[in-house]
Amino acid sequence: MTTRFAVFGAGSWGTAFAVVLADAGCEVSLWGRRSELVDVINTTGTNPEYFPGVELPTGITATTDPAKAASGADFVVLVPPSQTLRANLSTWAPAIAPTTVLVSLMKGVELGTAKLMSEVIADVTEAGPERIAVVSGPNLAGEIVRRQPAASVVACKDESVAMRLQAACHSSFFRPYTSSDVIGCELGGAVKNVIALAVGIADGMGLGDNTKATLITRGLAETTRLGEAMGADPRTFAGLAGMGDLFATCSSPLSRNNTFGANLGRGMTLQETIAATKQTAEGVKSCLSVLDLAHRHGVDMPITNTVVDIVHGGKPPQAAVKELMSRSAKPERH
The missing domain is CATH 1.10.1040.10 (N-(1-d-carboxylethyl)-l-norvaline Dehydrogenase; domain 2)
Structure with a gap:
């Protein structure tokens, strides 16, 4: 059975990780804020604003509708700027099923609260630690989208969830390792x-x-x-x-x-x-x-x-x- 991902963020890292997932055999719905960029991704199979000349895999489709993106998703990947996560996720949360695993690709600490992104996700969605994972490592998007070999860490308090995510994003050029050390x-x-x-x-x-x-x-x-x-x-x-x-x-x-x-x-x-x-x-x-x-x-x-x-x-x-x-x-x- 094909694993389905919703990637919320059609910028450079969101697009690059969508490529990783699609190349690994997953079905990917890429949410973007701007309809003109979403239309270009769907009609040309490229994201010219961030990666001109790079052809995206056919397993990626784009949408501006959060509910459509999240529908049936096994994993929801969150890639907005870290300081906008709380506001954005508050809007997206009603569309996310209570069993879906939430994956943070963000690398920041929230201003004012000094909370890590996993803590903000827990605040907004009330998800338990077994539903929150992070991906971190040397993630220069311009290299990954061009399928240059890279490795990263997928971390979750629940080792079985980390292993599921690891298996889903392991491709010929992207090697994920698991960890339980989310912090x-x-x-x-x-x-x-x-x-x-x-x-x-x-x-x-x-x-x-x-x-x-x-x-x-x-x-x-x-x-x-x-x-x-x-x-x-x-x-x-x-x-x-x-x-x-x-x-x-x-x-x-x-x-x-x-x-x-x-x-x-x-x-x-x-x-x-x-x-x-x-x-x-x-x-x-x-x-x-x-x-x-x-x-x-x-x-x-x-x-x-x-x-x-x-x-x-x-x-x-x-x-x-x-x-x-x-x-x-x-x-x-x-």
């Missing part, structure tokens, strides 16, 4: 966007690989500290949802957060950088909510704090770097 997988995906902003800023300033390696390594350390305080398995951060995702996002020109940071490092203002960025750089808003989360758990996150100072406090990058490097010396702890 660790989500947190790794959210904080790496903030660290990628820092690495991008350093790159834009003309700083070298030693600086970037330092930011990546110490960024992983502060992510792990926060994860442990929240009950995550620290080993998760050494895997695909931790180091793997962090490395890809910090090193690739396809990374929105890295590119956004580089523009700031070159001297562009926040508003100029936002205007030059076509797609959402999740770290820009999530750095505030990640720092809020760190404060709530009493965890020191100096790189995240520095990113907030630069992005939202207007601190010149040169001054922020000097301040970060002037912190008191201490032993390295893992």
Whole structure:
């Protein structure tokens, strides 16, 4: 029996994951907000706005109707910007069956509540942990949609659900691993966007690989500290949802957060950088909510704090770097 997915979000990552699912033999209904884009996907079999020239599998159909998208779905995949999830899901929830598994592809922390996306999903739908899963890892959509080999983690508190999702999205170019550490997988995906902003800023300033390696390594350390305080398995951060995702996002020109940071490092203002960025750089808003989360758990996150100072406090990058490097010396702890 063919597994049916509804993917809510026809942007770059939603489209790329729909390709993964269709290539794995699933039936995919792709929900899009704009009727003109949905019509183009259905008539041409492409998504020219995000992936011009890339032919989509025939197993994908698009719609603007949430009820039509979710009808008969075994899994509903959620891919809106993280800060709009609560409002969007409140609209979509009545169309989702009470047995459907909800899958988060989002990598952010909600402003104001400091909640992870799985927690927002539970708030809105009242779904139990056995119905909420996440997918995280090195997920650069531009590579995945072109079927370049990649691996990710599918996490759910219920191991049997994680295995069902794993089997459904395992294709010749996409290799999913299972985990029960939902918190660790989500947190790794959210904080790496903030660290990628820092690495991008350093790159834009003309700083070298030693600086970037330092930011990546110490960024992983502060992510792990926060994860442990929240009950995550620290080993998760050494895997695909931790180091793997962090490395890809910090090193690739396809990374929105890295590119956004580089523009700031070159001297562009926040508003100029936002205007030059076509797609959402999740770290820009999530750095505030990640720092809020760190404060709530009493965890020191100096790189995240520095990113907030630069992005939202207007601190010149040169001054922020000097301040970060002037912190008191201490032993390295893992």
